[in-house]
Amino acid sequence: MPKAEETVLQIDLKALKHNYTHLRSKLKDNTKFMAVVKAFGYGSDAVEIAKYLQDLNTDYFAVAYASEGVELRKAGITAPILVLHPIPSNFKTIIENCLEPNLYNAKVLNEFIEMASAENQKDYPVHVKFNTGLNRLGFWENDVDYVVSKLKATNAVKVVSLFSHLAASEDLNEKEFTDSQIKSFKTIAENFINAIGYKPMLHICNTSGILNYPEAHFNMVRSGIGLYGFGNSDKENKHLKPIAVLKTIISQIHKIEKGESVGYNRAFISDGFYKTATLPIGHADGIGRQYGNGKGYVIINGKEAPIIGNVCMDMIMVNITDIDCKEGDEVIIFNDNTTAEALASKANTISYELITSVSQRVKREFI
Template sequence: MPKAQETILEIDLKALKHNFEYLKSQTKPGTKLLAVVKAFAYGSDANEIANYLQELGVDYFAVAYIHEGIALRQAGITKPILVLHPQAVNFKLLIDHCLEPSIYSTKILNEFIEIATKEKQTHYPVHIKFNTGLNRLGFAENNVDYLISKLKETTSIKVASIFSHLAASEDLTEKAFTLNQIQSFKNISEDFIPMLGYKPILHICNTSGILNYPEAHFDMIRTGIGLYGFGNSEKENKHFKPIATLKTIISQIHTIEKGQSIGYNRAYKSDAQMKTATLPIGHADGIGRQYGKGKGFVTIHGQRAPIIGNVCMDMIMVNITNIDCKEGDEVIVFGPDSTAEQLAEQVHTISYELITAISQRVKRVFLK
């Protein structure tokens, strides 16, 4: 593949296909797969990713907010799109673009029924979210009777699915908690469906849930981070291929004498002669200041070069004293070999935060 000549995020669609097919292989025939493409498809490119997944036969998409779903519709996505955290102010736009809301509270339920009725909708698909332990969004188990009574009062909406979200499916020391969540969801479903009078789709599993709790796949699985190449453990990661490689180049090389400082606030002072490389990427591109002062690193010709001094808005400086390189050479910030997860661990965060932070000003290049 060609070497980078500027800062780019290279996205490998073959790796995406591999991850999609692996996740599908872990389910029983007929189990639907919902692809989570919120936050620009976890920092990559939602339109390209969603269109490719649509070609591969994904059943559903999910985004966080309504404007993300509208962008997908405008990009040619025709599959159903679940909006996980819709805001009532945008409900008419949601209906105009055939998006499907998560209904997670009494307020949201009543406001959506009101707008759906006003817009003369019949059996508009909605998804009822239950809180089984994450304590973030969702109805409680004792809200079932109230929900049924509200649903029986209107023909403007119809339940497409009921779902919940696992809080710690990647942590097997919390297995008892997760199994309790799954049992709670089963109990809710067994109460809800007979009173509803028809069977909606049931789903609770995220990526780690898919792999660790196959008995809880129900009718559909939801996957976000797995599609983009990460599990949530070393065991899971072996099955995935990271789809994104963040590349940049060396803009300039400096020889720094003993006692000289580097960067803003003189955050690094050399205790011996050294060589540094300045790279055209900084905190405005998603490499936060927490990666500076020797905590983060990049890879040049297979060798790690620590980030020194403070990360600037548009640049970082790295120590190349023991690396044979020149101006214009390619630099890997993260990729399949030196992963976003490994870099994120240096500052005690997770791959999700790093990859979703990559700025939209970074050029996306797709390998097809």
């Protein structure tokens, strides 16, 4: 990839294609693929990611909120878009932009039916979510009759899918729990289909579900983190390629004598001679304060440079005492060798948090 001349997130679309192709290879030919592009495409760029995946014939997209779906529509995305967490105040916007809401409780179900009826809709596509153990969003198994009664009483909406969400599909120590979720979902789906009289699509698998539970692929699967290069295990990571490289440069080099401090609150006090490099990236760019004081590191000329002191809003300082480098040299925050997952683990967090935290003020480059 090109050398950095400023703080930049470089996004490799060939890596994205590789990940998509690998995940799709796990599916039967008639199983649909839903690409999850919420949170700015997991911190990359939702519009460019969606455009590229639409050209690869992705069947569906998923976003968290209506505003994310509107942005995709404005950019020319024509594929169906599921809004995973719709809010009633956005229902009219959802209809105006041909987005498809997840109906997850009685309030949302009734208010969307009311809005769709007021907008003279017929068979407007909706998705119904059932909770099978994550305990976040979704109707319960004993709500099936209630949901079906409401749907049968209107022709304004029609269910295009039933779905649920696995809580621990990446953890094979929780296989018994995951199997119980899948079994519960099958029972819910059977009861729902028998009551409603037609067959919506079924989907429960996320990325780790795709990889670990092929028997639960049903009619469609959803993938988020896998598309961006992470398989939630060392075994699966070998088959995927992180699509994003976060880079910056050295702005200034300092020589620090014994007893001198570095950064806010004098969090680092030198016990001898040090050289430090100041980098133009900070917690406003996604490198949280938890990476400070030696927990996090960057790569300069192939060597690890630990973060010294507290992370600032726009800058971090790193220890380059034993590294041959100069002002203007490129610095790697994460790439496909020193991954976001590896860096995140140093701060006791996960790759999802780090990559989705990359600020929108960081320049994006597409390779």
